[in-house]
Amino acid sequence: MEHLELYNGVKIPQLGFGVFQIPDHEAAKKAVLSALKTGYRLIDTAQSYMNERAVGDAVKESGIPREEVFITSKIWLQDFSFDGTQKAVMRSLELLSTDYVDLMLLHQPLGDYIGAWRALEKLYKEGKIRAIGMANCYPHVLADLCETFEIKPMVNQIEMHPFFQQQLNLNIMKEYGVVPEAWAPFNEGKSDFFNNPILTEIGAKYNKTAAQTALRWNIQRGVVVIPKTVHENRMQQNFDVFDFTLSDEDMAKIKEMDTGRSEIVDHFDPYWIKALHSYKF
Numbered sequence: 001m002e003h004l005e006l007y008n009g010v011k012i013p014q015l016g017f018g019v020f021q022i023p024d025h026e027a028a029k030k031a032v033l034s035a036l037k038t039g040y041r042l043i044d045t046a047q048s049y050m051n052e053r054a055v056g057d058a059v060k061e062s063g064i065p066r067e068e069v070f071i072t073s074k075i076w077l078q079d080f081s082f083d084g085t086q087k088a089v090m091r092s093l094e095l096l097s098t099d100y101v102d103l104m105l106l107h108q109p110l111g112d113y114i115g116a117w118r119a120l121e122k123l124y125k126e127g128k129i130r131a132i133g134m135a136n137c138y139p140h141v142l143a144d145l146c147e148t149f150e151i152k153p154m155v156n157q158i159e160m161h162p163f164f165q166q167q168l169n170l171n172i173m174k175e176y177g178v179v180p181e182a183w184a185p186f187n188e189g190k191s192d193f194f195n196n197p198i199l200t201e202i203g204a205k206y207n208k209t210a211a212q213t214a215l216r217w218n219i220q221r222g223v224v225v226i227p228k229t230v231h232e233n234r235m236q237q238n239f240d241v242f243d244f245t246l247s248d249e250d251m252a253k254i255k256e257m258d259t260g261r262s263e264i265v266d267h268f269d270p271y272w273i274k275a276l277h278s279y280k281f
């Protein structure tokens, strides 16, 4: 497994396992156990996914030492305030049955995320969190946060796949030393992602699928990827991306696939923002 180093020296695996949309306890626990058996050592959960307990149970049941598994979680908007976020982090520690989280993210740069960030800074200094970061920051927002916060984000987790490449965001992250992490590295399967002719054709040269080609492309851009699947054969397929290298020509062809927009969420639509604020669990 390749690793990237955050600016505070913490090492993060470049390939992890996402558990969004697996709210059922047994299903999530089974998926995480299979992922750990496959070799994944980064699990990406969130309070809003309602499966932190399942992640904690699976890590314990796996018998893998806690320090060998990198656990990421995220705080949702309903807990964005200095006090609310401190309480929410404690809740995560309890549900995950651990006394520290490797990476804690604020799920959206919305609401009182400044107050919430101050809480993460405090808990980071106290050693309850090994690294702190943001999710869903567009480049202008990230630049503002990096100029404002005492401790700048170590990670920015954003949607990134061949249809939505976010190159400017990557450039800004590089400038501030923030490690990029891609959510929905398969565009959640939208636009027939897994049968895309360009990805399929490039992958075929290396005996790889469109999914593997897309993961490899992000890995070669210096991005951490966290694909989700509940199927063990797909977990293995998605894990098997470190034995080939896309050529410059392949990378250039994939670059042309960028549509410059998301099909999943529109952070520039006020009705989306309203919906994100009204989501509570």
Ligand SMILES: NC(=O)c1ccc[n+]([C@@H]2O[C@H](COP(=O)([O-])OP(=O)(O)OC[C@H]3O[C@@H](n4cnc5c(N)ncnc54)[C@H](OP(=O)(O)O)[C@@H]3O)[C@@H](O)[C@H]2O)c1
Pocket (backbone or CB within 6 Å): 017, 018, 019, 020, 021, 044, 045, 107, 135, 136, 157, 158, 182, 183, 184, 185, 186, 187, 188, 189, 194, 211, 226, 227, 228, 229, 230, 231, 234, 237, 238
């Ligand atoms: N920070 C944020 O706001 C945010 C937002 C969204 C997601 N995330 C994180 O990012 C992770 C990944 O994103 P995502 O789950 O939204 O989408 P994704 O990983 O792009 O796509 C997941 C979909 O692809 C399918 N799939 C996976 N591997 C496959 C393969 N090799 N061949 C064919 N189909 C395959 C899965 O189906 P099956 O499960 O049926 O195999 C599932 O329907 C999440 O789980 C979560 O941890 C973060």
